[in-house]
Amino acid sequence: MAKGRVTERRGKIPAYIQVASALRRRIESGDWQPLQQISTLEELEQEFQVARVTVRQAVDLLENEGLVTRKQGRGTFVNEHVNDKRWLQLATTWDGLLASIRDNVPRYIRVPNPPAFPRLAEGEGKPASSYVFLRSVQMKDGTPFGVVNVHLARDIFEKAREEFTKHTVLPVLAMVEGLEIRDATQTMVIGTADRETAELLQVSLSAPTAECRCVVIDADGVAVYVADITYRSDCVKLTIDLLEGLKRQQKDGRRTRQKAA
Template identity: 45%
Template sequence: MTPSSRAVEGAARILAGPMPRYAQLADVMRQRVVRGTWPRGHRLPSLEELMAEFGVARVTVRQAVDLLAREGLLSPQQGRGTFVTGSPSRERIITVVTTLDELARLYEDTQPRIVNIDESVGSPPLGVGEGIAADRYAFMRRVHLRDGKPYCVINIYLDERIFRQSPQAFRKKTVIPLLKAMKGVRIAAAHQVLTISSADMEVARLLELPVNAPVAEVRRIFKDAAGTVIYLADVTYRGDAIRLEMDLKP
């Protein structure tokens, strides 16, 4: 990519969206550090070069650099330039797994702090072929946090007959390990789909992200032996909190 084409791409990214330009610029620069485009010890392009590449004012670049300096990623040095001095954490809170047992263990191990932000009785948004709806569902909308940092927003529809067996536990704990441990509840089929999307205004607020930041959306459906959907969850994860790893057949 030529410098001129990088400038067009960079300027287009910075001009998009309602977030302050300096915050958007800081996010682009942060990703360059994450990906190793700007490794530790690298000297950033000059202020004028960054202004030209991203099509922003001098104050915008300075604000972005100051923000990343407070995060410990950059170090502006008088007379020498700005250098990369750190890198964001690459820790992933959630690993995408392929069995129900692994999924239950995963939620037991992460031990999230749960913030319930809505609870009601509702009808799940089932699509064609996704299963048979139960008569009534308990709906829970919640945010999961680890170390005080939100990493996912989840909408859960749980068969009300199951919810009423242990409502306080379902309100306070992650649902999947509870389901797996309940006597008389058998998950005969489980399916999930992961797609990559971007954060809308509400999700961005709940997950403390910029609007349009990358997120992973997971839809999970558990059915009983009769094909009734006993659990449906639409989960939105921060893009920096999830990892997908799989073995490929040679």
């Protein structure tokens, strides 16, 4: 088992969160099996070179997450059934993306002086004449997991103003009558939470995040939807079917042979 010594804080992430992250990885990777007793507080204190109170805080965090249970006089044990904290599967298709966020209930936040236009990189289309800026926090079971900043073309917004201000924007956009979508891309990078994002997501300053950027371009080459989304890293996972293209080719080939027959 790899040892995880905490010799200094990364940025301003508290030491107990670093320790908790290392212990969480051991549970998720199977180093510590269900019902197995984990290392004692003294052993963890020596391993990570931190104070006993820091180790206690780390174990408290794991217990609150439902990963471990402390038993008086016996020690701390991995729970038999561990919930998958990384429940948010990042979509890799348009339909998958819409399905994954359709039922989200955003909590919109008023922004006093929002940026009038989004930053557009090469290949992300040309700007609309005017945009509406929408910021929201996405919640699950009362816990924030994502901060969404959206620039939406104003003419599109006016077609369904009420829907756009009550629901997640992208599924509403997909239903706008007369809108022809030419391109839709999503890019993900690993980042860290700034002060404002950390407060909204209830994580530590500089905590790791998954930052997604989604751009939707209409038939005229206009970027009608530009979203920058920051997710807590502890709820996100990305799964890609590496044989998806091959499976599609095989499926198309079977259809062709069936038609020929």
